[in-house]
Amino acid sequence: MTTIATFNVNGVNGRLPVLLKWLGETAYDIVCLQELKTSDEKFPAEAIRDAGYGAIWHGQKSYNGVAILARGKQPLERRRGLPGDSDDSHSRYIEAEVDGLVIGCIYLPNGNPAPGPKFDYKLGWFQRVISYAQTLLKEDTVLSGVFRRGIRTPFQG
């Protein structure tokens, strides 16, 4: 059985000791990380490799950022970024194949405040991920992340 988990780390370097401890204790086969908050160059690939995980990542300085980890394996990257908007600069999607399974790691926009451009971006991103999922689901696919519905004020989750 393949086990899969998702973890919104809110800063992969700041959370690194917790992440490494968690990886060691849980030993999931596949892990999706969201909100890396780091550039590609500063992604802690060595520490994660030492913990026994191959990784691919789509970083962004200070904000967003997603990664896919596979225990004892190297995820094969298939795509970074959702199709449908070449102007989208947010690192919110990365996709890999692990053992014949397609893994999509998603970090959805918060969208606050609404109404406004950030909420419009969220709605557009939702449409794009829904549309792209129709294509993805022709294969064995897991989309992993945290979906939020509607508008939330900060700190309410």
Place this chain on the structure above:
DNA sequence: ATGGTTGCAAGGCAA
């Protein structure tokens, strides 16, 4: 909720 916290990065933004 006219507040509250956290990470990044070095002031303010995003969540």
